[in-house]
Amino acid sequence: MINKQNNKLGWLFASPYIIFGLVFFLGPLLWSLYLSFTNWDLIAPTYDFVGMDNFKKAMHAPGVQASFWVTYKFMMLFVPLVIVMSLGVALVIQGLPKFKSVYLIGFFLPYLSSGVVASLIVQGFLSYNSPVNEFLRKTFGLNIDWLGTPLSALFIVGLILAWKFTGYYALILTSGLESIDKEVYEAAAIDGVTQGQRFWKITLPLLYPALYTTLILAFGVTFGIFTEVYQLTGGGPNFATNTWQMEIFNQAFTNLQAGYASAIAIMASIVTFISIFVIRKLLESWGKRNGWV
Amino acid sequence: MVGSNKNRKSRLAVRYVLATILLLIMVYPYLYMVLNSFADWTQVDRQLIPSKFSFKSYEWLFTGGDVGIARPWMNAFFNSVIVSIASTVLMMLFGVMVAYALAKLNFRGRNAINNFVLFHMFFPAIILLIPNFLIIQKVGLYDTYWAMIIPKAVSLWAIFMYTNFFKAVPDAFIEAAKLDGASDFKILYKIMMPMSKSITAVIFLFLLMERWTELLWDMIVVRSDNMLTLNVLLSQMFGPYGSYPGPLYAASVLLTVPIIIMFAIFGKKFKEGMQFSLK
Numbered sequence: 002m003i004n005k006q007n008n009k010l011g012w013l014f015a016s017p018y019i020i021f022g023l024v025f026f027l028g029p030l031l032w033s034l035y036l037s038f039t040n041w042d043l044i045a046p047t048y049d050f051v052g053m054d055n056f057k058k059a060m061h062a063p064g065v066q067a068s069f070w071v072t073y074k075f076m077m078l079f080v081p082l083v084i085v086m087s088l089g090v091a092l093v094i095q096g097l098p099k100f101k102s103v104y105l106i107g108f109f110l111p112y113l114s115s116g117v118v119a120s121l122i123v124q125g126f127l128s129y130n131s132p133v134n135e136f137l138r139k140t141f142g143l144n145i146d147w148l149g150t151p152l153s154a155l156f157i158v159g160l161i162l163a164w165k166f167t168g169y170y171a172l173i174l175t176s177g178l179e180s181i182d183k184e185v186y187e188a189a190a191i192d193g194v195t196q197g198q199r200f201w202k203i204t205l206p207l208l209y210p211a212l213y214t215t216l217i218l219a220f221g222v223t224f225g226i227f228t229e230v231y232q233l234t235g236g237g238p239n240f241a242t243n244t245w246q247m248e249i250f251n252q253a254f255t256n257l258q259a260g261y262a263s264a265i266a267i268m269a270s271i272v273t274f275i276s277i278f279v280i281r282k283l284l285e286s287w288g289k290r291n292g293w294v
Numbered sequence: 295m296v297g298s299n300k301n302r303k304s305r306l307a308v309r310y311v312l313a314t315i316l317l318l319i320m321v322y323p324y325l326y327m328v329l330n331s332f333a334d335w336t337q338v339d340r341q342l343i344p345s346k347f348s349f350k351s352y353e354w355l356f357t358g359g360d361v362g363i364a365r366p367w368m369n370a371f372f373n374s375v376i377v378s379i380a381s382t383v384l385m386m387l388f389g390v391m392v393a394y395a396l397a398k399l400n401f402r403g404r405n406a407i408n409n410f411v412l413f414h415m416f417f418p419a420i421i422l423l424i425p426n427f428l429i430i431q432k433v434g435l436y437d438t439y440w441a442m443i444i445p446k447a448v449s450l451w452a453i454f455m456y457t458n459f460f461k462a463v464p465d466a467f468i469e470a471a472k473l474d475g476a477s478d479f480k481i482l483y484k485i486m487m488p489m490s491k492s493i494t495a496v497i498f499l500f501l502l503m504e505r506w507t508e509l510l511w512d513m514i515v516v517r518s519d520n521m522l523t524l525n526v527l528l529s530q531m532f533g534p535y536g537s538y539p540g541p542l543y544a545a546s547v548l549l550t551v552p553i554i555i556m557f558a559i560f561g562k563k564f565k566e567g568m569q570f571s572l573k
Contacts, residue, residue, distance in 0.1 A: 007399055007400055007401050008401045008402050009401075010395075010399055010401070010478055011395045011399040011400070011401025011402075011403075011404060012395075012401060012403070013395075014391045014392060014394055014395035014399060014478070015391075015392050015395040015396065015401075015404075015407055017388035017391060017392060017447075017448060018388065018392040018407070018411065018448055018453060019407070021388075021447065021448040022410065022411075022414060022448075024429070025422065025426055025429070025445055025448075026414050026417075026422065028425070028429070029421075029422045029425030029426050029429065030417075030421065030422070030425075032425040032428070033421050033422070033424065033425050036424065036425070089316070090313075090316060093309050093312050093313045093316065094309075094313050097306075097309065097310070097313070098306075100310075102565060104313050104317060106557075106561065107317045107320070107321060108316075108317060108320055109557075110320075110321060110324065110554065110557075111320060111321075111323070111324075112503075113503050113550070113553045113554060113557060114323075114324075114507070114550060115506070115507035115509075115525050115528075115546075115549055115550070116507065116509065117507070117509060117525050117528050117529045117546075117549075118327065118528070118546040118549055118550055119323065121327075121528070121532070121542055121543070121546055122323045122326055122327050122546070123323075124532075125326075125330065125338070125339040125539055125543070126323075126326065126339070128339050128539075130339065130340055131339050131340070132340065132341055132342045135340075164320065164323070167320065168320065172568060176568075224418065225419075225420070227509070227510055228509045228510070228529075231509070231510075231529075232529060232532065245420060246420060246510070249420060249423065249424075250423075250510065250514075253423070253424050253427075254514055259424055259428075262424055263421075263424050263425075266420050266421045266423065266424060267421060269418065269420050269421070270417070270418040270420060270421040273418040273420075274417075274418060277416075
């Protein structure tokens with residue numbers, strides 16, 4: 002029933018979003034596009050239009066190229082790690098007769114942490130005189146600069162993120178597992194299905210919707226990594242952990258290259274948008290090919 | 295089937311042991327943080343489990359210690375409280391209002407707004423960082439609480455979640471209330487909100503947690519030492535407090551504990567709400 006009064010009320014109730022969307026989304030979007038064609042430095046009152054120069058410069062900049070690849074490196078590391086960990090947790094605690102929610106809440110706690118705090122703990126834990134490094138030095142004569150070595154720096158940031166998200170994803174997967182009808186398992190047991198077959202042929206297909214949600218969330222995380230990298234490596238060593246956010250932050254607020262940074266932000270958005278789209282399509286076709294959807 | 299019951303029991307025992315070990319590994323970083331915040335300063339970051347304890351790290355939270363800034367930690371804590379609560383309350387309020395319009399009010403342009411919300415939600419937000427910073431600067435809000443509150447006053451996710459929840463509420467409730475002469479504000483307040491307590495707990499906790507631990511935005515729109523949030527202050531003190539890690543751990547505890555307390559308070563409602571939101 003659309004009438005005049007409903008129209009007014011509808012717009013009134015929706016007005017907070019409409020104003021917000023115009024001021025902090027649509028306007029900025031256009032402004033960003035405009036800025037990306039200028040050489041503005043965030044301070045000077047005047048600036049020039051430079052056409053596509055910012056984009057051309059960004060294409061060849063080592064920092065930007067690193068951002069592009071680092072995102073996928075984090076993806077290769079973080080996504081399998083967090084899926085294995087959360088699936089492991091979910092399989093262990095699903096259907097426990099007692100204390101299940103105590104475990105679920107316990108595993109969820111890391112999700113409440115601040116990335117700054119997690120970084121601080123990891124930095125302390127891996128500092129030169131820490132028990133771990135002391136042990137490695139005394140026993141194996143190893144002296145590892147954890148955050149100064151490209152591969153281990155990448156791995157440590159991936160591990161912090163996996164630690165943070167495992168409990169949250171385990172919660173999603175547990176409720177997925179528990180929605181599977183017990184009779185299916187009982188019927189399978191009568192047919193003499195092995196544990197391995199049971200997981201691949203029954204659990205995984207029926208878990209697919211929950212797994213899909215988890216995977217989409219996990220892939221999304223890799224495009225927004227900032228805090229841990231900012232805190233622990235600053236994008237180094239030698240751009241090994243330089244994410245898009247890190248690069249944009251550095252160009253805009255350290256080097257004050259607002260125009261150039263806007264161009265990078267637009268490139269980052271396009272890359273993110275396309276990547277997520279492709280990942281979604283791949284995941285969906287993976288499910289369809291196996292007849293899970 | 296005689297042996298299978300025993301088998302089942304022992305398999306269950308193995309799962310409990312496994313779950314407990316995994317849980318201990320996952321919460322160990324928190325344990326490490328708490329123990330180090332109470333550790334004697336000769337032992338901070340030197341032992342897996344410290345053996346000598348002191349309150350010196352916490353004393354520094356109140357006095358500022360030798361670093362030269364007086365009482366920055368408690369001040370930052372209150373900044374965090376003000377900003378997080380104001381911002382989260384606004385996100386909830388506007389989320390409920392907009393969602394009610396999108397789910398239950400039939401008005402011209404509703405579909406367009408609905409689609410725009412989805413477009414906005416899935417758009418990579420990084421592109422907005424610089425222009426939003428410039429807007430804050432242009433309207434003279436740089437270095438104020440408002441700079442941290444207004445651009446974080448609307449949550450697309452909250453709108454999305456409430457819209458889905460409200461859509462599941464039968465229209466008959468609303469029509470009956472309207473026949474009794476209730477206004478839409480009253481319906482929202484008296485019918486929709488009481489029905490959505492558990493989903494509200496979930497949305498509130500997620501939003502509060504996210505706002506409380508925000509770094510990038512709060513870092514760029516504020517400059518004065520007395521305006522920083524606790525998370526930003528902690529982030530900036532990595533260097534200056536580099537040789538005093540004890541107080542940094544104490545500040546981390548100060549930053550972590552309130553969220554865990556909130557989680558404990560709303561824990562039960564949260565569990566119910568998660569069940570809906572995961573459907």
